[in-house]
Amino acid sequence: xxxxxxRQAARRQVTLAFGRMSCAFDSMTRSGVKxxxxxxxxxxxxxxxxxxxVTRRLFLRGVIVLGTGAALAACAPAPTLExxxxxxxxxxxxxxxxxxxxxxxxxxxxxxxSVPSATPLTKAQTPSAVPAGAAYLAVARGTSPAExxxxxxxxxxxxxxxxxxxxxxxxxxxxxxxxxGPEYASTTNPEVVATLxxxxxxxxxxxxxxxxxxxxxxxxxxxxxxxxxxxxKAAGGEMEVMAPMKFVETxxxxxxxxxxxxxxxxxxxADLVINVPIAKDHGLARLTLGGKNLMGTIENRPAIHRNLxxxxxxxxxxxxxxxxxxDAVRILVANGPTGGNLxxxxxxxxxxxxxxxxxxDAYATTLFGLRPxxxxxxxxxxxxxxxxxxxxSIRIEELNV
Amino acid sequence: MSEDTRKRLKGEGGRMKDGKSTFIPNPSSxxxxxxxxxxxxxxxxxxxxxxxWRGLRAPAPASTLLHLDPLAGLAAMLAARRWxxxxxxxxxxxxxxxxxxxxxxxWLCPLxxxxxxxxxxxxxxxxxxxxxxxxxxxxxxxxxxxxxxxWGNLTLLFLDPLTIFLRSVGALLLPALNWLITQAEVGLYxxxxxxxxxxxxxxxxxxxxxxxxxPYYGGIALFAxxxxxxxxxxxxxxxxxCRYLCPLGGLFAxxxxxxxxxxxxTEDCVxxxxxxxxxxxGTIDDRKGYASDSGECTLCLDCASVCPKDAIxxxxxxxxxxxxxxxxxxxxxxxxxGASLAGVxxxxxxxxxxxxxxxxxxxxxxxEETLLSACIRCxxxxxxxxxxxxxxxxxxxxxxxxxxxxxxxxxxxxxxxxTACGQACPxxxxxxxxQPEKLLHPIGxxxxxxxxxxxxxxxxxxxxxEEMCPLPEKAIFLREAPFxxxxxxxxxxxxxxxxxxxxxxxGLCESKCPVNGEAAIRVMVDPMS
Numbered sequence: 001x002x003x004x005x006x007r008q009a010a011r012r013q014v015t016l017a018f019g020r021m022s023c024a025f026d027s028m029t030r031s032g033v034k035x036x037x038x039x040x041x042x043x044x045x046x047x048x049x050x051x052x053x054v055t056r057r058l059f060l061r062g063v064i065v066l067g068t069g070a071a072l073a074a075c076a077p078a079p080t081l082e083x084x085x086x087x088x089x090x091x092x093x094x095x096x097x098x099x100x101x102x103x104x105x106x107x108x109x110x111x112x113x114s115v116p117s118a119t120p121l122t123k124a125q126t127p128s129a130v131p132a133g134a135a136y137l138a139v140a141r142g143t144s145p146a147e148x149x150x151x152x153x154x155x156x157x158x159x160x161x162x163x164x165x166x167x168x169x170x171x172x173x174x175x176x177x178x179x180x181g182p183e184y185a186s187t188t189n190p191e192v193v194a195t196l197x198x199x200x201x202x203x204x205x206x207x208x209x210x211x212x213x214x215x216x217x218x219x220x221x222x223x224x225x226x227x228x229x230x231x232x233k234a235a236g237g238e239m240e241v242m243a244p245m246k247f248v249e250t251x252x253x254x255x256x257x258x259x260x261x262x263x264x265x266x267x268x269x270a271d272l273v274i275n276v277p278i279a280k281d282h283g284l285a286r287l288t289l290g291g292k293n294l295m296g297t298i299e300n301r302p303a304i305h306r307n308l309x310x311x312x313x314x315x316x317x318x319x320x321x322x323x324x325x326x327d328a329v330r331i332l333v334a335n336g337p338t339g340g341n342l343x344x345x346x347x348x349x350x351x352x353x354x355x356x357x358x359x360x361d362a363y364a365t366t367l368f369g370l371r372p373x374x375x376x377x378x379x380x381x382x383x384x385x386x387x388x389x390x391x392x393s394i395r396i397e398e399l400n401v
Numbered sequence: 402m403s404e405d406t407r408k409r410l411k412g413e414g415g416r417m418k419d420g421k422s423t424f425i426p427n428p429s430s431x432x433x434x435x436x437x438x439x440x441x442x443x444x445x446x447x448x449x450x451x452x453x454w455r456g457l458r459a460p461a462p463a464s465t466l467l468h469l470d471p472l473a474g475l476a477a478m479l480a481a482r483r484w485x486x487x488x489x490x491x492x493x494x495x496x497x498x499x500x501x502x503x504x505x506x507x508w509l510c511p512l513x514x515x516x517x518x519x520x521x522x523x524x525x526x527x528x529x530x531x532x533x534x535x536x537x538x539x540x541x542x543x544x545x546x547x548x549x550x551x552w553g554n555l556t557l558l559f560l561d562p563l564t565i566f567l568r569s570v571g572a573l574l575l576p577a578l579n580w581l582i583t584q585a586e587v588g589l590y591x592x593x594x595x596x597x598x599x600x601x602x603x604x605x606x607x608x609x610x611x612x613x614x615x616p617y618y619g620g621i622a623l624f625a626x627x628x629x630x631x632x633x634x635x636x637x638x639x640x641x642x643c644r645y646l647c648p649l650g651g652l653f654a655x656x657x658x659x660x661x662x663x664x665x666x667t668e669d670c671v672x673x674x675x676x677x678x679x680x681x682x683g684t685i686d687d688r689k690g691y692a693s694d695s696g697e698c699t700l701c702l703d704c705a706s707v708c709p710k711d712a713i714x715x716x717x718x719x720x721x722x723x724x725x726x727x728x729x730x731x732x733x734x735x736x737x738x739g740a741s742l743a744g745v746x747x748x749x750x751x752x753x754x755x756x757x758x759x760x761x762x763x764x765x766x767x768x769e770e771t772l773l774s775a776c777i778r779c780x781x782x783x784x785x786x787x788x789x790x791x792x793x794x795x796x797x798x799x800x801x802x803x804x805x806x807x808x809x810x811x812x813x814x815x816x817x818x819x820t821a822c823g824q825a826c827p828x829x830x831x832x833x834x835x836q837p838e839k840l841l842h843p844i845g846x847x848x849x850x851x852x853x854x855x856x857x858x859x860x861x862x863x864x865x866x867e868e869m870c871p872l873p874e875k876a877i878f879l880r881e882a883p884f885x886x887x888x889x890x891x892x893x894x895x896x897x898x899x900x901x902x903x904x905x906x907x908g909l910c911e912s913k914c915p916v917n918g919e920a921a922i923r924v925m926v927d928p929m930s
Contacts, residue, residue, distance in 0.1 A: 073592050073594075177817075177871065178816070178817075178818055179817045179818050179871050215869065215913065216814075216816065216817060216869070216871055216909060217787070217816055217817070217818060217819070218613065218614075218787055219613065220608065221787075221818070225818070241607065241608065241613065243586075243600075243603050243604075243607060243613075244583055244586075244587070244613065244615070245583065245586035245587045245590045245599065245603060246590065248590070248591075265590075282868060301913075302865045302913040302914065302915035303915045305862075305863050305864070305865045305915055306855065306861050306862070306863060306915070307861070308862070335872075335873060335874060335875050337868060338817075338869075338870075338871050339873065340871070340872065340873030341873035341874060344873075
């Protein structure tokens with residue numbers, strides 16, 4: 001406010017605000033302790049103010065002032081996520097610049113082209129280098145879901161590779177419906193999820209949230225039905241029901257088909273996103289794996305089913321989970337993604353872990369007797385340089401527990 | 402100690418104008434309890450409505466409110482021609498009314514409390530009230546409702562005060578509040594500073610007061626019109642709805658004519674007229690020595706609160722209160738009988754009675770005829786449906802079915818594991834089914850429209866409907882549909898086909914179909930059934 005009138009108006013506001021406070025004091029002290037707070041030259045005005053209470057004009061003026069303030073605050077530029085230096089994990093291989101495209105800066109042969117380097121980094125996109133001695137992808141087999149999860153994570157370098165002290169971690173399992181319990185293999189195994197929560201907390205995460213956005217049934221019902229809520233709470237994590245307000249239209253800089261969509265902001269802003277799909281049958285995509293699981297981070301899912309493969313890859317390019325753990329303890333081989341028939345469930349007792357979502361998905365296809373090339377979003381993601389689907393080019397550690 | 406105080410403490414009554422002396426407690430000691438009870442009752446009923454609205458799978462206590470409604474109970478029993486034991490609480494109110502008159506209206510009715518506290522009445526006391534003959538309208542409405550129920554029609558329960566209250570809260574006020582708060586949150590979420598606070602508020606409100614899914618109710622304008630009309634009617638006179646129109650009030654008024662507890666004026670009365678001006682029901686008649694009609698008095702005690710002489714007492718009196726100009730007459734009863742016959746015939750002659758609307762999907766297990774003759778239009782099912790896909794019927798089942806529930810899958814499907822509507826229904830119009838039973842009662846059958854369907858019309862792959870089908874053995878399978886374009890090239894897409902022997906008509910496919918406007922797959926009332 002530069003003009004004198006504006007200054008005057010501002011002074012009047014201040015005067016009135018003081019008047020209001022002293023008015024309250026007056027009424028507080030009127031019947032008790034006798035002390036006059038106000039003897040100054042505008043006490044007359046204050047008296048009038050007390051008598052009149054809030055006039056319409058005063059009220060409207062207050063509303064306008066508040067509204068202007070709120071509008072100014074809302075117009076202030078939202079804090080952009082600075083493409084700061086990527087947190088380099090304890091790796092031998094240094095991270096070559098702020099390039100998130102190649103999942104591994106190690107000289108592991110990937111014939112993937114890199115996406116335009118203008119892509120801004122979100123925190124969740126911080127690349128993870130593969131430390132020495134750790135595998136690019138680990139597969140653990142055994143009858144205890146918790147045990148094989150821990151072994152698979154250990155195989156790729158342990159949770160400490162991904163979690164730094166004080167990290168805000170989001171685990172994104174597949175809890176797509178409230179229809180069936182975990183034995184029907186339509187939702188991620190609760191023990192696998194809980195084990196990841198425990199590992200993340202053990203590695204120093206300050207907060208671990210678990211969430212998904214079911215398409216059938218309320219989130220609360222699905223969380224309970226899947227057994228994940230109970231297991232996660234016992235492990236010390238929290239379940240978050242995804243709030244409508246947090247889906248915000250977000251540009252997808254690397255997107256080839258989808259240029260922008262409504263994404264769940266906390267997932268984009270978390271320090272670490274752990275993607276925990278369950279491997280299962282799906283009519284169009286053929287298999288629901290890590291890439292498909294990321295559809296739980298957006299709103300209005302049915303609308304992206306055209307050109308689904310590329311669109312899933314586009315979503316992956318923005319979310320970029322740094323850790324993907326494919327739950328194949330039980331897999332659903334038909335009538336997916338909701339299932340409901342135990343005859344369609346196979347016990348494969350396997351967990352696959354990798355920092356590379358494309359490699360993890362590519363490996364999971366083999367459990368169904370398919371090849372990575374059969375799944376359109378794996379192909380599209382690999383083409384965009386989000387990871388490698390060439391399983392022969394990476395070091396895979398297979399563990400039998 | 403003054404004489405007045407002594408009287409009050411001893412609970413001693415005064416002498417009546419007719420010379421009789423009785424032991425009557427002083428009503429002024431009930432003035433505060435009255436307000437407290439009224440407030441608590443409103444809070445309780447509001448709480449029940451909110452609880453059953455949250456979209457969670459909870460037992461449905463909102464219908465408890467309806468079980469207190471003797472009009473809804475009586476009408477539903479007449480129309481459905483069977484006893485409904487769930488309405489035993491209403492019997493308690495009827496017996497209570499035989500003793501305490503219209504205490505329901507003055508002490509418990511949530512709509513009455515809203516009228517007392519929200520309804521504007523700037524003209525009260527300045528203009529004379531309308532002729533008290535208009536009070537007869539509520540009796541006509543009552544008789545009409547009951548006779549129509551006898552012929553199997555319950556449309557008029559749309560005007561029952563409890564159904565108005567429940568519908569207004571669950572399908573009008575809460576959705577509006579939900580929308581406003583969500584919009585505010587979405588706007589403020591852009592301000593990073595506020596996010597922490599917003600998150601706290603949102604977590605506290607969602608699931609408790611607000612729904613995660615914004616409901617959109619057809620007929621919401623009609624609900625607003627009814628509620629707004631009832632409130633705005635206060636412009637005519639205070640509690641004008643209760644005096645002139647309320648059919649449930651009419652039923653309680655009839656009972657209260659013979660009630661045990663009646664208002665009396667003692668000899669101390671100095672005819673100042675303060676009570677007559679204060680009475681919200683306007684029933685205190687200065688020409689009758691400030692006596693009141695026990696069929697109109699709601700025992701609100703406003704008169705006692707203003708009486709300067711403490712001259713108002715409530716005491717036992719079994720005599721039936723007759724002789725008011727607007728008392729129901731034989732002619733009125735016969736008129737209602739005739740009108741009900743004509744009205745029901747009129748409703749039955751609408752085209753929808755003969756040629757049903759093909760998308761008139763009823764909640765699982767509900768049969769059209771039994772639903773129409775048992776649904777009291779309370780909206781408990783609409784507000785508890787977690788997907789908010791249950792909608793009030795507007796034109797879909799004719800005027801006869803106004804306000805009855807239909808499933809509109811485009812707005813929300815029937816959730817595979819949910820049976821909430823049957824649990825919520827206070828009359829059994831929607832049967833109480835277990836989840837496996839529900840699957841045996843198809844709502845309808847899904848049909849693909851190949852003109853719109855993306856793969857069938859040769860525009861690409863889609864299969865969302867197949868993906869969504871929640872059945873363990875999917876009712877939608879995909880077949881290859883070759884499509885030749887104008888260059889002679891053949892493209893093959895996977896196109897959905899519905900297996901009708903499996904489809905349960907839940908409409909999840911329709912609700913998620915990605916085309917704009919109406920879905921390319923729609924659930925219809927099974928045309929083969």
